[in-house]
Amino acid sequence: MSSQRPHSTGPGKPRRSQYAALALLALIFAVGMPACSRPSDEQQLRAALAEMQEAMEAGKPADFMRHIADDFTGAQGGVDREGLHNVLRGQVLANARIGVSLGPIDVELQDSRATVQVTATFTGGSGRWLPERGAMYRIVSGWRRQSGRWLCVNARWEQLL
Known part of the structure; x- marks a missing residue:
């Protein structure tokens, strides 16, 4: 029998350098993950x-309304949230x-506020192959970040040709 201590690299006993590498990986993930997991x-x-x-x-307008602020105004004050x-x-x-x-x-950010511009084409009808109605609008909307979410607080729209 040898009087030497058993080597610390046996199964289940990582070396000090392996601990340091694991700690470094954990630090990299801890610092890097929030940036990767949270969208801009x-x-x-x-x-x-x-x-x-x-x-x-x-066909779920209530789901649409989840993104609309309680104090929403639209069409130059002519339309409220309800x-x-x-x-x-x-x-x-x-x-x-x-x-x-x-x-x-087009998204323009200003701290916890944003302006979003988009052109949208809406069609509607009986559900058959071709829509019966359609219109194109330019929409400019104002948004604010509230409790970690973006909510639309105002919008104006104009029908295009």
Whole structure:
């Protein structure tokens, strides 16, 4: 029998350098993960628009309204949050199928506020192959970050040719 201490690299006993490497990896992940896991403000705004588009195409105006602030105003003060919800519900009732196509989205950020401009084409009809109605609008909307979420606080829209 040898009087030497057993070597510390046996199974289940990592060396000190392996601990240091694991600690370094843990530090890299701890510092890097928040940056990777949280989308940028612009990405969050674009995701909100995509969710609103999906909600209308699915005929779910209440899901659309999740992105609208309680103090929303639209059409130069002519429409409040409840009025917007009523307009959307009316469109869902009037059309078996609603289509929404968004053009390029321009996002301008100012701290916890943002302005989003987009051209949107809306179609509606009985759900058959061709839509019966359609219109294109330029929409300019104001957003604010509230409790970690972006909410639309105002919007104006004009119909294009």
